[in-house]
Amino acid sequence: MAPEPNRLLKVWRRVLERRLRTRLRAKVSIDIHDNTHTMLTFQRHRARFRLRLHHMFLAAPDDVIQALADFVRHGDAEASIRLDKFIERNKAYIRRLSPEKMRKRLRLDPVGRHHDLGRIFDRLNERYFQSRISAAITYGPAPRVKGPRKSIKMGSYSADSRVIRIHPALDQPVVPRYFVEWIVFHEMLHHVYRAKRGDDGRRCVHPPEFLDHERRFHDFKRAQAWEDDNLDLLLRARVDG
Incomplete structure (x- = not known):
């Protein structure tokens, strides 16, 4: 039997948290959303990073995950540009809702x-x-x-x-x-x-x-x-x- 959608989402989210945790070397918690404009936001609370990401990031390649880590940690300008290009390539996944x-x-x-x-x-x-x-x-x-x-x-x-x-x-x-x-x-x-x-x-x-x-x-x-x-x-x- 195929796993339930919510359970599958949790699995993918945990995988993404682990991928970011190894790059940020800090605790990471992620909320996945389906927003139509804001694809990512983040906050740092002491030693933990909290991110809200569009679901397109769940299966992002390693270079995009590295860019995400660089942007979250340092506000890196090149990483920001790389993320924008990734979002533009995947805009078909952005649900249109008034x-x-x-x-x-x-x-x-x-x-x-x-x-x-x-x-x-x-x-x-x-x-x-x-x-x-x-x-x-x-x-x-x-x-x-x-x-x-x-x-x-x-x-x-x-x-x-x-x-x-x-x-x-x-x-x-x-x-x-x-x-x-x-x-x-x-x-x-x-x-x-x-x-x-x-x-x-x-x-x-x-x-x-x-x-x-x-x-x-x-x-x-x-x-x-x-x-x-x-x-x-x-x-x-x-x-x-």
């Missing part, structure tokens, strides 16, 4: 105890984008961390589902509304400006035109100053899981 259908599978929770992200998004959309940004917004899940945070990703934008996620640590009475607005505005700009590759071959998610546009935010300098003065407050924030 953002609307993808959002139906997600739990969207934009109303916080102190900041309503939906209202903030709508007002910014009208003020700065003539209400042309067709995206959804929500508070993201509280990341599981042990001990004090050393960094915090305050927002993210998924081009696959067109969903903006805001870190729940921002939903506090001490966090001013203009600061939350700035973070939302920043993520809305990712809907407008897609990542580009620079002259050095590196992928740039904040091209110059993105940064120029961000400075048009009405409280840009005040929001930056508040972040500089209160980053520790956000790092220490306790949020519900």
Whole structure:
């Protein structure tokens, strides 16, 4: 009998984890997805690498696995180019699914105890984008961390589902509304400006035109100053899981 699809996927994932572990010489955990835009993301937590990869990588040849390891470890520009070529050759495996259908599978929770992200998004959309940004917004899940945070990703934008996620640590009475607005505005700009590759071959998610546009935010300098003065407050924030 042929193995069940889910069991086969687990086997291939474990094989891929082992292939990367031997190259990174560190613990590796992998989630396999079927996204339509973002083919790979990764984070490093102490001695462990956590990757989210499109299923096309399950049977990738050794040179691509080595490029993936080089990109994850050092952000190597040549490795990034090699990965882009691999993705381009295998784009037939990318399933086409509309953002609307993808959002139906997600739990969207934009109303916080102190900041309503939906209202903030709508007002910014009208003020700065003539209400042309067709995206959804929500508070993201509280990341599981042990001990004090050393960094915090305050927002993210998924081009696959067109969903903006805001870190729940921002939903506090001490966090001013203009600061939350700035973070939302920043993520809305990712809907407008897609990542580009620079002259050095590196992928740039904040091209110059993105940064120029961000400075048009009405409280840009005040929001930056508040972040500089209160980053520790956000790092220490306790949020519900």
